[in-house]
Amino acid sequence: MSVTLILFCKKPAPGIGKQRLAETLGTNAALRIASLLHDCALEQLRLWRGPKVLATAVAADVDGYRQCYPDIDRVLAQPAGSLGERINHIDRIMRSEGHERQIIIGSDTPEQTPARLEEAASGLERHDIFLAPATDGGVSLMATRRGWPDLGPLPWSTGELGEALARSCADSGLDVGWGHACPDVDLPSDLVRLKRSLAADRRPAQRALHALLQELI
Structure with a gap:
């Protein structure tokens, strides 16, 4: 059975995204980094062997x-609401x-x-x-074959998310497995x-990001 890869993203723009980087590096540098992080994610999506959304x-x-x-097979807009509510909405569309x-x-996981x-x-x-943890307590990816419980109330963008997400799924009768951790980029x-x-990553977008980091830090 095919597995669909879904990228949730926001197109980088000045003052949007990675503001904790902007506090230290400045708005322009943070935007350059965010743009290349966006490129890395798009590359991950476009290289996927199955349906791409x-x-x-x-x-x-x-x-x-x-x-x-x-x-990319399907591009659609997220609705308003918390990240959990948006994931639930897109999941329902995809499942239908x-x-x-x-x-x-x-x-943010290049x-x-x-x-x-x-x-x-x-x-x-x-x-x-199936969840893969991020090193900050969140998740670096989340996968399902039976849909999600109500994700709206979960503590998104906190170090408690991973455990809370797994607990919510288990409480809904869903069997949860874990994969290898992958760090994200926030600070x-x-x-x-x-x-x-x-340094040894040969993917084009990652090479461009590495070159920028060599310039900035």
């Missing part, structure tokens, strides 16, 4: 994404269109590899829900690690 936070960006990336198995990623995505796809053979200290870890 992009869920943008800004409805006005839908047509632009469709024109720039015709190889026959996308039973889904992996969700964001745009160290995510195809092998980690395949691990999640394989995990759905054994589990209803200036993350960039030092990222510069080291991307």
